[in-house]
Amino acid sequence: MSRFPARAVVDLGAVRSNARTLGDLAPTAQVMAVVKADAYGHGLLPVARAAVRGGATWLGVAQVTEALALRAGGVTARVLAWLYAPGAPLAEAVAADVDLSVSAPWAVEEVAAAVRATGRTARVHLKVDTGLGRNGVPPEDLPAVLDALLRLEAEGAVRLVGMWSHLAFADEPGHPSMAAQAAVLHEAVADAERRGARIEVRHIAASASTLTDPALHLDLVRPGLALYGLTPVPQLGGPDRFGLVPAMTVEAELATVKRLPAGHGLSYGHHYVTDRATTVGVVPLGYSDGVPRHASGVGGAPGAPLGVGGRRLAVAGRVCMDQVMVDLGPDATERAGDRVVLFGTGADGGPTAQDWADAAGTISYEIVSRLGPRVPRVHVGADPADAPSPRIEQEVP
Template identity: 75%
Template sequence: MSSFPARAVIDLAAIRANVRSLASHAPTAQVLAVVKADAYGHGLLPVAQAAVDAGATWLGVAQLGEALELRAHGVTTRLLTWLYAPGAPLGQAVAADVDLSVAAPWALDEVVAAARAVGRPARVHLKVDTGLGRNGLTPAQLPDVLDAALRAEAEGAVQVVGLWSHLAFADEPDHPAVRAQAVVFAEALALVEGRGARLEVRHLANSAATLTSPELHYDLVRPGIAVYGLSPVPQLGGPADFGLTPAMTLEAELVTVKEVPAGQGVSYAHAYVTPGTTTLGVVPLGYADGVPRHASGAADRPGGPLLVGGRRLSVAGRVCMDQVVVDLGPGAPDRAGDRVELFGTGAAGGPTAQDWADVAETISYEIVTRVGGRVPRVHVDSERDEAVAEPQAEGAAR
């Protein structure tokens, strides 16, 4: 049992429900659940299994190491990884039946070499940059790389199984760039299939497009943040509007509670000063644990929201490395050991990750993924009302 006085509680039942809801938004497509970055901070292995249990037929990770970890723990679902540098151990991925994205000419060369060394064909997805300006083959590069891939396929070194891209403005579904990228993707698809590639999947839609742009679903959608119950389009609707439930609750215990006089400066540089006699509490989470320093509070600016004893309060003063302070109010009944909720489902007026994102002027993705490694992840299953024993990778931090 961890002695750390805070935890991130992840409800795997919410993960499953979210995956089922996303599948209902894209009934003609398979679902690839994106579990990169330790499942957006929620725990790679338990979340991957929950997503598969709910019907996800694919999983996706950015980094090769996470793909190999999933395979090492017996996850056999179709699996795609897409971000690697020259010299990466691609042979291990090919041997483990991990699909590989090809986003540059050199990448195809290395994938082919790895497949030849391993003695089995590599499954590849050609990634085309349709306008994001990030990773991917330019439309000008695609014909030559495609021809090389088809030659490698003819000799048995690769199988060209997918074509994919990523949207720049999916969270603004009416933005003209969405349509422009869709046109470029359709042209790339016509080229690839016109030259004889026998694709298993074509995929363009992330969470936002899965929820708002059915014309972009093709035969595979790749939801990420929505798997975790957070809205990728908060300006259009919150999680409940899309049938989603936030899966992570970040909570802690008050470690000290004390009465102070009016005029007491709070935390570094006294950005907050008590307006009257009041009670201060210390919450043992800080920026080393992922609490945004931009969510510090001052007299003219409430800090990050907190739920204490059923009351909606906020961070008072600067966020420190390991702790924040909350003004509990005069005569507050709270005691050391009482529970503080930083964010969760929003039930009973509690704060959400989106609330923290609004205060810190960022996005909910960052709020959940930045929760630090020393914060224990506790996986529960509210459908079964039980804690979940989680598999641990060798040498894993959690």
């Protein structure tokens, strides 16, 4: 294995703990751990196993290929895949016992074709566009789609097991649109049941509503960000307010440490100029690794925070493709190879993913999920009962 001078350390024990905490916060609902996008950058298979070990009974992914990767990795928990275009490998998904979302009228025939190809009954969740205006069947189209699904169910081709939706203002607890969207979903379920459907699970709550609105828990909650120990409602408090522990720490080794005189510019465009003789360091991660260029330190404002030797410093100057700079100060004792933390748990006062999100004008979801593939994921705290995953670059007991 080639050695890369940075890594994302993922604490699977934190994932298990967060899954248990989320289950405790929604005691009347089942928990679907959302592991799409390579588990928000944390590693699909290791995280999925840890979430199930922590009590999640479902796993949620966007793409069908993600669901198939879970099955290929030996994960047997119930899996829902919800985002696909015509021609997706639905027959493979049905054969692999994956639940499929139906989010448009054309998808009914695609699922029916998959059933004909496999000879197996497909489990489907009908997604209702209750107001987000994104994926899902609008209420006016629901009767026709329901009739088509129930005809297939009468033939034994499908089983309509769920109805669900996504909230438009989930990160604004108390927003009146959430109750309105839930009402649309409830009416859609009631209509489906009047037509003879037997719905097992209704679900609309993702992380934010799991943490803040028990009325939206229904039969199943779908936490994603919170599973990784981050809060979707930072305006209400950090992860510790909800009993969550951030699972990812991104760290690197200083590649270069050197002295520079006062008045020396750092990085492209010299947007940062040393105000005294100082020591500067090169951190070998850049925007090709997912470090946001908007986290640069320009215009006299500090960049995103960096933890160095127990101190909280900042990105100095422009973020480059493969590296960022840090002004270590005139009395620095760091040397090449010393550790720099971009973000982690924050328990020791160090920087967090939310700090980086604030610095870059984005959300913590993007900070963790955009981390590039050349950054190795090092999974720690694995349960000995779980089989090792091909995705794991290294495991540390």
